[in-house]
Amino acid sequence: xxxxxxxxxxxxxxxxxxxxxxxNRLLIDLLRDHFKLKGTKRSCDMEVCGACxxxxxxxxxxxxxTLAADADQGAVVTIEGLCDPNGLSRIQQAFVExxxxxxxxxxxxxxxxxxxxxxxxxxxxxxxxxHHLRGNLCRCTGYVKIFEAxxxxxxxxxxxxxxxxxxxxxxxxxxxxxxx
Amino acid sequence: MRPAAFEYLRPTAxxxxxxxxxxxxxxxxxxxxxxxxxxLKMRVLxxxxxxxxxxxxxxxxIHLSEQGDLIVGARATxxxxxxxxxxxxxxxxxxxxxxxxxxxxxRSVGTIGGNLCFAEPHADPAxxxxxxxxxxxxxxxEGERVVAADEFVLGEFETVRGEHEMLTHIVIPPxxxxxxxxRFRHGERPSVGVGMSWRLAKxxxxxxxxxxxxGALGPRPQSVEAVERCLAGVEIDNASDELAVVLPDALxxxxxxxxxxxxxxxxxxIALTLLKRCVADCREAAVVRRS
Numbered sequence: 122x123x124x125x126x127x128x129x130x131x132x133x134x135x136x137x138x139x140x141x142x143x144x145n146r147l148l149i150d151l152l153r154d155h156f157k158l159k160g161t162k163r164s165c166d167m168e169v170c171g172a173c174x175x176x177x178x179x180x181x182x183x184x185x186x187t188l189a190a191d192a193d194q195g196a197v198v199t200i201e202g203l204c205d206p207n208g209l210s211r212i213q214q215a216f217v218e219x220x221x222x223x224x225x226x227x228x229x230x231x232x233x234x235x236x237x238x239x240x241x242x243x244x245x246x247x248x249x250x251x252h253h254l255r256g257n258l259c260r261c262t263g264y265v266k267i268f269e270a271x272x273x274x275x276x277x278x279x280x281x282x283x284x285x286x287x288x289x290x291x292x293x294x295x296x297x298x299x300x301x
Numbered sequence: 302m303r304p305a306a307f308e309y310l311r312p313t314a315x316x317x318x319x320x321x322x323x324x325x326x327x328x329x330x331x332x333x334x335x336x337x338x339x340x341l342k343m344r345v346l347x348x349x350x351x352x353x354x355x356x357x358x359x360x361x362x363i364h365l366s367e368q369g370d371l372i373v374g375a376r377a378t379x380x381x382x383x384x385x386x387x388x389x390x391x392x393x394x395x396x397x398x399x400x401x402x403x404x405x406x407x408r409s410v411g412t413i414g415g416n417l418c419f420a421e422p423h424a425d426p427a428x429x430x431x432x433x434x435x436x437x438x439x440x441x442x443e444g445e446r447v448v449a450a451d452e453f454v455l456g457e458f459e460t461v462r463g464e465h466e467m468l469t470h471i472v473i474p475p476x477x478x479x480x481x482x483x484r485f486r487h488g489e490r491p492s493v494g495v496g497m498s499w500r501l502a503k504x505x506x507x508x509x510x511x512x513x514x515x516g517a518l519g520p521r522p523q524s525v526e527a528v529e530r531c532l533a534g535v536e537i538d539n540a541s542d543e544l545a546v547v548l549p550d551a552l553x554x555x556x557x558x559x560x561x562x563x564x565x566x567x568x569x570x571i572a573l574t575l576l577k578r579c580v581a582d583c584r585e586a587a588v589v590r591r592s
Contacts, residue, residue: 124306142353144309145341166302167339168407169489179410180380186338187410190309234405256404256489279500 129193133158134202142189149184150174152199154156160200160229164258171257174230175199181237200229203236211274212236219270223261231257235271244276304341308350315360315467318352318572319442322465325350330467332360332376335403335411358364360469361412363387366453371473372451374537375414380405380478382413387540388547390474392433394480394496394582398425403489414468417453420521427454429482432496435473441466456520477501478508479586483575484517491517492562493571497579501537504592508535513579515572527551528576537587540580 130139133156152175154186162185164172170184175184176198177191192233204210209217212235222228231254238245238253245253250271259267272278308325312318322328329349330338340346349540354360360376363385368485370441371391377397388396402408402416402425416426417437430437430450437448442465450471453460462468478499484491502509511532514522532540532545552573557565 125308127309145304145306147303150303163483167343168335168403171404173408174406181406182410183406185343186334186335188309188338191334191355237405252400253405255405258342 127190127193129190131192131194132196132255134198141188144188144190147185147191148175148177148182148187148189148192148195148197151189152184152197158199158201162226164226169256169258170227171230171234172227174233174257176233176237179237179240181234193216200232200234202230210236212270215270215273216267219266219273220269221262221267227257227259227261231259231267235274238271239274245271251274302342302344304581305340305344307348309353310350311353311356313356313358315357315440315469318354318357318467319440320466321350321352324441328352328464328522330354330418332412332415333378333407333410335407336414336421337417346537347389354467355544360414364469365391366472369475371475373413373469373471373473375417376412376472377414377415377467378410378412379403379408383408384462392476392480394423394482395400395426395429395473398429398482398484401425401484404476407489408560413471417471418460418462418468420454420456420458422457422520422558423492423517424481424517425484425491425494427493428514429480430471430516431477431522432482432498432512433480434498435471435513437471438469439463439466440469445469446474451514452521454521466484467481478505479583479590481582481586483578483582485571487562487576489560491543493568493575495572495579496522496573497576497588498585499532499537499583501587501590505587506536508532508540510539515555515576515577517562518568518572519558525551525554527554532580537584540584541577544577544580548576 124143126141148164152161162168163173163185166185168186173185174181178195212232216222234257308387310321327344327348331349331351332354361374362374371487379402382399383396413426416424435450437453478501480498482496484494498512500509516522527547528551533542535543552569557568559565
């Protein structure tokens with residue numbers, strides 16, 4: 122069969138981009154091979170592990186099992202779009218402080234999933250954190266450190282840890298960084 | 302893994318989509334793709350055309366009809382159903398079911414219609430919808446038809462939907478009592494699922510009739526007449542005791558396939574446990590409903 126080529130355009134980490142893609146091109150391949158954004162990882166390749174998680178129109182998706190065409194006229198945010206290229210988002214910073222990453226392969230997917238969690242629910246309960254992240258697999262940490270990192274960002278836990286700094290509520294706004 | 306090449310169409314109206322699906326030998330409707338793309342990547346399915354339904358308006362609407370039926374568009378995602386205030390209020394069992402499907406990424410884009418049409422036996426919605434007496438609306442070249450949820454799934458990956466028919470929406474009639482869905486999950490999919498719906502007599506103290514469906518055990522959701530019969534006419538507080546009279550023997554009637562989710566005796570035992578929990582859920586909801 123002749124390969125159908127589609128002209129697609131979308132916002133990638135806050136920047137307008139365009140590409141010509143065959144209809145069967147997967148979003149992960151477009152991101153990694155065409156746009157050279159290697160933070161998004163292919164692992165299980167069947168929507169189970171979460172390593173390839175990106176935000177598509179604000180929703181977390183497995184980019185390994187999403188067509189590039191689905192991004193057309195939409196917005197994609199990858200791990201690279203969550204903070205300044207030389208900085209860390211508060212979620213990344215919490216993972217660093219709590220030892221939430223070891224080999225690091227699952228980490229971008231976790232960070233994107235946690236970003237989605239806080240975008241929707243600034244004060245998730247312990248159960249809500251676990252429920253939201255049950256589709257992200259990590260074979261190193263045993264999840265406890267990851268959970269503690271996320272938990273540290275929940276306002277009540279943070280207030281407890283920072284009794285003196287009553288005014289320093291964490292930003293609850295969605296993080297929408299950009300690649301420059 | 303990458304899918305083989307296919308043509309990709311994005312109709313903006315239902316009749317366009319029905320026309321497009323007829324123009325090829327292996328055309329598939331496509332929405333979330335959480336089942337279809339996996340199958341295409343693994344090359345267990347071949348498509349020469351995908352018809353993306355995401356640009357057709359109103360296919361994901363969730364609302365109440367004038368008759369009080371709950372209408373759920375086939376393209377409503379699990380997450381939309383989970384978070385719908387209307388469904389949380391009118392049918393919490395369905396909202397709860399959708400909140401537990403697979404993982405957050407699958408729930409974000411995977412649709413209830415896609416789940417039903419793919420007819421993977423290890424899935425949740427078909428079981429509860431059959432217990433609720435839901436009706437599925439299909440539109441095809443010959444017009445519209447309505448199929449009872451009980452009649453929709455024929456077997457593993459097989460439904461009564463014609464290849465040129467589109468599932469447009471699901472109609473769930475008003476429920477005259479509480480409902481519950483419980484599942485036991487192995488990995489991303491249910492090993493066993495039990496859906497239950499009670500019709501309460503006036504006053505809310507007596508169960509008039511019960512519909513129960515057991516899912517994921519065999520090729521399609523199943524009912525067990527002896528279990529439904531034993532609960533009919535029973536006071537809600539006696540339901541668990543009445544159930545104990547017929548269990549576990551009544552569940553021998555279930556067709557249970559042994560697979561990587563477990564052996565048949567193990568799954569039957571889980572079904573029994575979930576059944577008891579559904580009864581407890583419904584009783585509790587009936588008490589709350591009455592007060």
